[in-house]
Amino acid sequence: MTDTHVSDRDMHTFLIEPENLADHQQxxxxxxxxxxxxxxxxxxxxxxxxxxxxxxxxxxxxxxAKILSAxxxxxxxxxxxxxxTAILVSCLVIVTALFLKHSSVQKxxxxxxxxxxxxxxxxxxxxxxxxxxxxxTILILGEWEREDFPQFLNFFIPIEEVYDEEKNSLYHGxxxxxxxxxxxx
Amino acid sequence: xHDERSTFGELVERHQKKIFQVALSILGDKExxxxxxxxxxxxxxxxxxxxxxxxxxxxxxxxxxxxxxxDHLRGEKLKRLVFLKPxxxxxxxxxxxxxxxxxxxxxxxxxxxxxxxxxxxxxxxxRQKVVFALRFGSGYTIREIxxxxxxxxxxxxTHLYRALDKAQTQLSEWxxx
Numbered sequence: 322m323t324d325t326h327v328s329d330r331d332m333h334t335f336l337i338e339p340e341n342l343a344d345h346q347q348x349x350x351x352x353x354x355x356x357x358x359x360x361x362x363x364x365x366x367x368x369x370x371x372x373x374x375x376x377x378x379x380x381x382x383x384x385x386a387k388i389l390s391a392x393x394x395x396x397x398x399x400x401x402x403x404x405x406t407a408i409l410v411s412c413l414v415i416v417t418a419l420f421l422k423h424s425s426v427q428k429x430x431x432x433x434x435x436x437x438x439x440x441x442x443x444x445x446x447x448x449x450x451x452x453x454x455x456x457x458t459i460l461i462l463g464e465w466e467r468e469d470f471p472q473f474l475n476f477f478i479p480i481e482e483v484y485d486e487e488k489n490s491l492y493h494g495x496x497x498x499x500x501x502x503x504x505x506x
Numbered sequence: 507x508h509d510e511r512s513t514f515g516e517l518v519e520r521h522q523k524k525i526f527q528v529a530l531s532i533l534g535d536k537e538x539x540x541x542x543x544x545x546x547x548x549x550x551x552x553x554x555x556x557x558x559x560x561x562x563x564x565x566x567x568x569x570x571x572x573x574x575x576x577d578h579l580r581g582e583k584l585k586r587l588v589f590l591k592p593x594x595x596x597x598x599x600x601x602x603x604x605x606x607x608x609x610x611x612x613x614x615x616x617x618x619x620x621x622x623x624x625x626x627x628x629x630x631x632x633r634q635k636v637v638f639a640l641r642f643g644s645g646y647t648i649r650e651i652x653x654x655x656x657x658x659x660x661x662x663x664t665h666l667y668r669a670l671d672k673a674q675t676q677l678s679e680w681x682x683x
Contacts, residue, residue: 329671329674330667333666333667333670333671333674336670337641337648337663337666337667337670338648338663362677363670363673363674363677366619366622366623366626366673366677367642367673369619369623370531370623370626370638370642370643371642371643371645373620373623374527374530374531374639374643374644377526377530377536377539379526379536379540381519381522381523384522384526384540384543384544385515385518385519385522387544388518388522388543388544388547388548389514389515389518391544391547391548392514392547392548392551395548395551395552
C-alpha cells in the first residue's frame, strides 16, 4: 500500500469515471481505513441523492389521466396544420382581391388621361417614352395645354431643358427627384 | 384521432416515471416535477409528427425535459431577481425517508441527510444541477449525458467535479463539530 492518501479529486474521479483511477490508488482506497471512510461519505451522499429522488409517492394512473386530459385540450398537430393552411389561404385571397382592386383603379386613371389628353398637341410621356400612369394631380395638366405650358409648370415646379440628340429636339423635363423618375413634357 | 391518442397514452405510461424522475432530480420539488412532466408530454404530443426517430423516444423525451427544466430554472431565477423571492426554506421540504443512512460510517440521521441534499441541490447552478442529477439521480453515463444535453463529455465531467466539490464541502461543514 502506498503512503499517499487518495485526494478528494481522485475520489471524485472514482465516482465519475472509475476506470480512470490509477491501480495503486484503488489499492490504497481498499486498504486505507481513513480514505475508505472519506470515500464512503461522498459515495453515500450520491447514493442518498438517488434514493431521495426515488421516494416520491405518485399515483401514476392519476398522473397519466391528467396528462392525457391536458393533451386532449391542446390542438392536435393535424388541426394545427389545417388552421395554418386556412390562415394562408385567407391571406392569399385578401392579397389577390387587393391586387385586383388596385389594378382596376389604375386602369381607370389611365383611361382618364386618355380622355382628358388632346391628341396632337400635348402628350405626357415617361423619359423612356410611352404612356405612363400619373397621379391624379397631374391630370390637370391636360386642361392647360393651350397656354404657355412651360411657364405654367415653372410656376409650380422647376423645369429642366433636355436635349434629345437623336430627335434633335428640346424637351422640358420635370424631374421628380423624390421618386427618381423624370417626366418629359 | 382515437388511435393517435391511444398510442400516445401508451407513450405516457411507458415514460412518465423516467421523465418525472429526471425533473425531480434536477428540481428537487415533487409538484414542480409533476408539472414539468405534464408540460413535456404536451410538447411531445404537438411535436410528435416532427420527431424523426433518429434518437430513441426516451432520449427525445428526456431532451425535451431538460430544456423545459432549464426554462423553468431560468424563470425561477428571474422571479427571484425581480421579486427578491428567497429560495425555498429547507425545513418545509424535508420528507421522511426510511433507510437514508448511506453507510455505517455516516452517522447523520435521515432527516439531516435530506436537509443536506436539499441544501446541496439549491446550491448547484443550472448546468451543474442538470448534469449531477442525470449522473447520480438517474444513472446516465457521461456519454449519454453529453448526448442528452448537447454538452461535450469534458464539459460534463467538469460540471460533475465542481458539483462533487460542493457536496464534499457541504458534508464537511455538517460533520464539523
